[in-house]
Amino acid sequence: MSQRTRPYRSVLYIPGSKERALEKAKTLPVDAIIFDLEDAVAPAEKENARATLANALETGDYGPRMRIVRINDLSTEWGLADAAAVKNMQADAVLLPKVNSAADVQALADIVGDMPIWAMMETARGMLKALEIAEHPSLQGFVMGTNDLAKELQSRFRPDRLPMQAGLGLCLLAAKAEGVIIVDGVYNAFKDDDGLQFECEQGRDMGMDGKTIIHPAQIAVTNVAFAPSEAEIDLSRRQIEAFEQAEKEGTGVAVVDGKIVENLHVVTAREILAKADAIAAIND
Known part of the structure; x- marks a missing residue:
């Protein structure tokens, strides 16, 4: 971690x-x-x-x-x-x-x-x-x-x-x-x-x-x-999915909720999900 x-x-x-x-x-x-x-x-x-x-x-x-x-x-x-x-x-x-x-x-x-x-x-x-x-x-x-x-x-x-x-x-x-x-x-x-x-x-x-x-x-x-909210977790997942789909299709542009998703957003999204997973592991 x-x-x-x-x-x-x-x-x-x-x-x-x-x-x-x-x-x-x-x-x-x-x-x-x-x-x-x-x-x-x-x-x-x-x-x-x-x-x-x-x-x-x-x-x-x-x-x-x-x-x-x-x-x-x-x-x-x-x-x-x-x-x-x-x-x-x-x-x-x-x-x-x-x-x-x-x-x-x-x-x-x-x-x-x-x-x-x-x-x-x-x-x-x-x-x-x-x-x-x-x-x-x-x-x-x-x-x-x-x-x-x-x-x-x-x-x-x-x-x-x-x-x-x-x-x-x-x-x-x-x-x-x-x-x-x-x-x-x-x-x-x-x-x-x-x-x-x-x-x-x-x-x-x-x-x-x-x-x-x-x-x-x-x-x-x-x-x-200080924990990621459910809305933040949901948005992070959708940003990652949209970005990976755009890369797969070669379009180079991903859009979520009317906003451009760039690599920097994906980095943040992955960190949010990793933190959410770490919190879940502590609570188990």
Whole structure:
């Protein structure tokens, strides 16, 4: 399964210190889990959280869910120990907060070796260095940290996220240029399904691969928003069929619903069907 077709619809933050939450996560229909050693863990619990999480990943079956561990910033008193510990955990990737440059990614790569690295994109400097960060050979994914970005920008909340658009756009461009996964920031009002729906659709339409979430109540809305719809699946099948028929007949022109279908549309259609198949396999 390629990076572009693997589902990342819902990416749930789970505290790395909470055994009950770690156990419950095994049953939740999310595509990826961020096991958090940073914001969700109190300073006094940091050391115990590493051991608790290592044991959960070693003994627990998280199925097809991607396992990402967010460590503390390497400049903190816990960061280096986190990085050394996660290298030996049964995780798929390590997530580094407050990435400002490729040098930050390299500093972590020097510790974790070949483990894929994801970057929290949550600072103004990080936005301006997005392409440099995405180009790092160890970098596999971006996670938008919109709460921290809003704090740094001193911006106000707006449903349309207008203050965020420059940063979101820069990271999207960098991610798509380098084939890096990019998942949107969290929606804080976890009981507001309408607001979550709007923000999911905005992120999806921009090109985000999925969305980070903070509560299981947000899973259903997020999974639906970032999955191919039945209409998209139907159109994709008809585009592929029409294009292949046109090639077979040598006409060179395929038309579906009054619109020309070119090879670029077929590439997108095949990706949509591959993602739909991957989601179906997860749900089986």
